[in-house]
Every structure is written in C-alpha cells, then in structure tokens.
Amino acid sequence: MAKVRFDISVSLDGFITGPNPRLEAPLGDGGMQLHDWAFRLATWRERHGLEGGELGADADVVSELLASVGAFVMGRGMFGGGEGPWGDEPWEGWWGDEPPFHAPVFVLTHHAREPLVKQGGTTFSFVTDGIEAALEEAKAAASENDVSIAGGGDVVRQSLNAGLVDEFQIHLAPVVLGDGVRLLERLDPERVRLERVRVIDSPTVTHLRYRVLS
Amino acid sequence: MAKVRFDISVSLDGFITGPNPRLEAPLGDGGMQLHDWAFRLATWRERHGLEGGELGADADVVSELLASVGAFVMGRGMFGGGEGPWGDEPWEGWWGDEPPFHAPVFVLTHHAREPLVKQGGTTFSFVTDGIEAALEEAKAAASENDVSIAGGGDVVRQSLNAGLVDEFQIHLAPVVLGDGVRLLERLDPERVRLERVRVIDSPTVTHLRYRVLS
Numbered sequence: 001m002a003k004v005r006f007d008i009s010v011s012l013d014g015f016i017t018g019p020n021p022r023l024e025a026p027l028g029d030g031g032m033q034l035h036d037w038a039f040r041l042a043t044w045r046e047r048h049g050l051e052g053g054e055l056g057a058d059a060d061v062v063s064e065l066l067a068s069v070g071a072f073v074m075g076r077g078m079f080g081g082g083e084g085p086w087g088d089e090p091w092e093g094w095w096g097d098e099p100p101f102h103a104p105v106f107v108l109t110h111h112a113r114e115p116l117v118k119q120g121g122t123t124f125s126f127v128t129d130g131i132e133a134a135l136e137e138a139k140a141a142a143s144e145n146d147v148s149i150a151g152g153g154d155v156v157r158q159s160l161n162a163g164l165v166d167e168f169q170i171h172l173a174p175v176v177l178g179d180g181v182r183l184l185e186r187l188d189p190e191r192v193r194l195e196r197v198r199v200i201d202s203p204t205v206t207h208l209r210y211r212v213l214s
Numbered sequence: 215m216a217k218v219r220f221d222i223s224v225s226l227d228g229f230i231t232g233p234n235p236r237l238e239a240p241l242g243d244g245g246m247q248l249h250d251w252a253f254r255l256a257t258w259r260e261r262h263g264l265e266g267g268e269l270g271a272d273a274d275v276v277s278e279l280l281a282s283v284g285a286f287v288m289g290r291g292m293f294g295g296g297e298g299p300w301g302d303e304p305w306e307g308w309w310g311d312e313p314p315f316h317a318p319v320f321v322l323t324h325h326a327r328e329p330l331v332k333q334g335g336t337t338f339s340f341v342t343d344g345i346e347a348a349l350e351e352a353k354a355a356a357s358e359n360d361v362s363i364a365g366g367g368d369v370v371r372q373s374l375n376a377g378l379v380d381e382f383q384i385h386l387a388p389v390v391l392g393d394g395v396r397l398l399e400r401l402d403p404e405r406v407r408l409e410r411v412r413v414i415d416s417p418t419v420t421h422l423r424y425r426v427l428s
Contacts, residue, residue: 012384012398012408012422012424013228013398013399013401014227014228014396014398018403029403030403170226172422174408174409174410174424175403175407175408176398176401176403176406176408177403178400178401178402178403179400182228184226184227184228184390185227186392186393187227187390187392188392189232189243189244189389189390189391189392192390193389194226194388194389194390195388196388196415196417196418196420199413199415199420201410201413203410204410206410206413206420206422208226208386208420210226210388
C-alpha cells in the first residue's frame, strides 16, 4: 500500500529555512547548509544531472527515498510563487527547465492554473481545493509508489494534524539557523503519535525515521 | 579539562516542557513523556533511590553522564521558585528532601538567598550576578568534573549564545508536545557552530551529542 511521507532536512533548532528568504536566497541566511550533506552525494548529484560524488550510508538513504516516490505535493511557496516574499505573479518557479523531481508534482495554491510541463518527467499541477485533495490526486498519479510531501512547513503541519501522513524522515543537520520557518510547529499531540522506525547517522547528518500511529 | 555541558530530553518538535505548566504538573501537559525513556532504567532509578530497572545502551548513557558531573547550574524556574506560573515566594523547590543531583547546584536568580542544604549531597546556592558567574562558581565546585546546565531553556540559550558551552547531548523523544518551552530558540548561528560527536539510539530515545566549536 502506497504511503504518504515526507523526507526533509532540518536544522538542530528545527528550521527548514533560515531568516530573510529572498529571490537570490530562497532558503534564507544559512539555509543552504541544511543540504550540504546531500550535495556531495553521488545519488543526489545524479538526480540533479551532475557527475561524481560520494557513496555510503547517506547516499543509500537518498537512493532509497528517491526510488520509492511516485509523486510529490508541495506548497506554493516551495514551487516558487505567490505567498512568499517575492511577490504574487505566477511564474515558472524556482526549479528551472529540468526540475529534480522527475515525477508529477501537485502544488497547493489558491490560484487555479494550467499544468506546467517541464523536461525530465516533472509536471507541476495546481490544486485549489486543499491538502487532502492534493494528496488524493498525487496518490492516483503515484500508483503503487509513495507520495512525498516536499514542503513547506505549513503543508507538513496541515498534513500531520489532519492524520494524512503515514511516515516521515528528518535529515537532522548539525547546524543552527536561529530563525526561519520551522518544520514541526503547532502540531496536535493527540493526532501526531509517533513510533521511531530507524536512525542512520554519519558525521554530517542524522536520518531519523518515524511512523505516525493511526 | 572540565567541560560545561547540558544533557536534556527534548520532544521531536523541540520542547522541554508541554503547554500549561502548573504546580501539580511542572512539565506541563504531556511533558512527563519526555522522560519515559529514563524512568525505566536501572541507572536512573538508582539515582532516585529506587530499585530495579533496565540495563542497556540507554542506561549506559545515563551512567556516563551522571559519573562525569561535579556540579549543576539551573534557572530559578527549574529550581521551583519565582519566575514561573506558581508565584514568587521563596520556598524549598520542586525537588523534595533528597534531590537527585547529589552535588552542588547553582541556581540563577534575581533574589539573593542563603544556601539551602538538602540530604544526599545536594546544596542549592543562589547566584545573582548572571550565568557566567554561576558557571565559574560551579566549575570551582566541580573541580576536575564537568558542570552540567540542567535547564531551563532560557539558561541554555544564554549559555550557548555567550559561547560558554563546550558540549551537549539531546535525548530526543519520539513524541510531539505541540507547545511549551523550546530548548533551542533564538540561537546565534555565528556563535553556535556545531560538530556531531556521537549518536546512540534505542526504540524509545535517540541520544545526539554535539561539540560546540570555539
């Protein structure tokens, strides 16, 4: 049975972006450090059309999660439009001509829009009737594979509090950002009861996987 | 060389207490769950004058940290007086006649007060001239052993942002509390640069240890 999950890099103080996100630094001050652990990996580089990179436990974690995902759901801020600090004109998003998703991506938004087809198998579809509808569309598109909630924090929170997430993995980076967008905030303890599934660690990141008990 | 450290249990969403702390539940709603992992351990039970309990990796983590601590520093809220929601009359604190510290404890406060001697080797001394002074007094009392910052969140934050912490260990519990006091908040990324030292995990808790780079 396909799962709804998320796999997101977080600072030790709980942030998925640093302060002051802006067009030239969408992850805010220091935010790119959250992904340092991934940039050097062969499996991440291959996904982004780059050669070389390291193998090992972290690379295996990345291959595993990429192999099992059939569709993504994300908020409009993460797609790159609308409700962030960069104005609200529809545009092509942060992700360039060949985004790293290589799968259908369902973008939560208040503004209906035609799907945006990119190279390499990524199509952004825009869903205006909420997170549950977006996840249903993504499940249908993913078929037997999992649906990954790519972010941001508000979409993760809504999904967790609505009991829509089966499992998640936090990639905990040994950095503090001080401020920014938190991943786990205003969660409902009655709805979000967890069981630890697995911990894998390396000097640059700790991968913490949890199941959400229903 | 003796270190200044802290070893604190935290929820996955970053809280060291739940919401609504009160006299009969000083850790707030759900807060006791943060310590479930420790209550069942032989090493923790022995420290608190109880018999029995489990051995294993978690118990070893607790023995290790208890063996190396020569003195504690804590905020007045954690001692049990003053600036919390329970009024501001000096009193004997949360910790009963034989507190589990068995060592000198230096309590940060704005109100000078004579030391309070308890059974079993715990003496609470009250320091009115700030965190740096409290840590110096604790280092002198600890001699060759480490000084442990017991909490709360504000004392941890002040210490980290002032560059006074050498190392810390977070005991990450697989629970969410939704609200309460955060451990890692408003940190200064320039001052708090980290190196991961060690990760030990079990089904009920993940022990994450970091060194603060100077």
